[in-house]
Amino acid sequence: MRILTKENIKFGAAGALVFALNSIFINFSILFFNDTGYSETTIGFMLSATVVVSIVSQVVTGYLGDNVLTIKKILLIDLVITMVAVLLMIPARNSFVLLFVLYGMYSLSGRMLTQLIDGYITRVAEKKSALDFGFTRGVSSIGYALSSLVGGMLINRFGIQLMFIMHTVFAVLAVGVVLCLEDVPLNKRDESKDEKNGFFSVAVAVLRVPGFLMATLACFLMQIGIYTVLTYYPLIVVSVGGTSSNVGVGMFLLALSEVPVLWNFYRLRRKFKNGQMIVFSMLMYVLKSILLLMFQNVAGVVLIQMMQSVTYAIFLPSALRFMQEIVPERYTTTGLMIWMAIYSSGGQVFGSMLGGFLLENHGIVPLYIACIVFNLAGAGLMIVATWRQRNRS
Secondary structure, eight states, X not given: OOSSOHHHHHHHXXXXXXXXXXXXXXXXXXXXXXXXXXXXXXXXXXXXXXXXXXXXXXXXXXXXXXXXXXXXXXXXXXXXXXXXXXXXXXXXXXXXXXXXXXXXXXXXHGGGHHHHHHHHHHHHHHHOTTOOHHHHXXXXXXXXXXXXXXXXXXXXXXXXXXHHHHHHHHHHHHHXXXXXXXXXXXXXOOTTSOOOOSHHHHHHHHHTSTTHHHHHHHHHHHHHHHHHHHTTHHHHHHHTTOOHHHHHHHHHHHHHTHHHHHHTHHHHHHHSOHHHHHHHHHHHHHHHHHHHHHOOSHHHHHHGGGGGGGTHHHHHXXXXXXXXXXXXXXXXXXXXXXXXXXXXIHHHHHHHHHHHHHHHHTOHHHHHHHHHHHHHHHHHHHHXXXXXXXXXX
């Protein structure tokens, strides 16, 4: 299959810009909140409480994407809301209430942008064989990597305020590129079947799909472990003697290491089943957290991020396909967004709260131990989930 097609270039560019603006805010906003004077526990509470909004919005977005608005329109609306919310945080920085509200607005739209663009590309790829998810997701990772590296260096030199300017520039460019993308029509309801099409009926139908809840719970436990550490990665780097530049380098290596695997993921698909690759990636997360516990220095916490190539780079495409195998086609968008809402956003809520409490009251070592425990629990449950799914198939 030819990689450099018009579809791959356009969707790759859109993904790179969405991931770049996500990188700039997610990776450096913690430093902004910390510089403003908020404690780790307060930051953890704000992140966790507002991510609850994201959980609800992702489920609703999935339903809208299947029945009311196309994914392209939803993506454009979310980009505008995200840009406005982040910009308004500058004058609101000294008011915790206003900052809390604005971060809630960001959680409503911005936190699911990367998941939304991934789902968008997956839906279009089902219709167009010329669009390759691995290639476009690899380009997205390059956007994340470069923005993390350059952003970290520039912020270290010119100050945290530059984060807002860079975020706005990427958001405006993303809107322009998304406007040029092909839209995906809404799913047609089969009128010959007696199906209820209301929001709650569809959500319940997805949750009742055999294997859905167990696989989602496994991913949820894994995500708690990941975000117990990842949310506070900038503070961890600083605590071992690093700077925002080191944070940027760590995120650069994290994202860039994904690219070779994503671009060659089709080769892995020929040799391994989706369930096998998910379990392998989860076990690699366990190994990564053990290594972070062992090497608590700048070089360690930065270089170990390259294990993203055998963790998330394998987990994401295999998990997306695994969940698509489980969920009926007419509920594709709703199913994927419910899965992402529970495992990704839900995991961030508990992981951020747990990480903030442990970091402020007990230090870094318990942080890593909690990460190891939750990753192990997630991997164990996923082994059971994939085994059951194989028997059902």
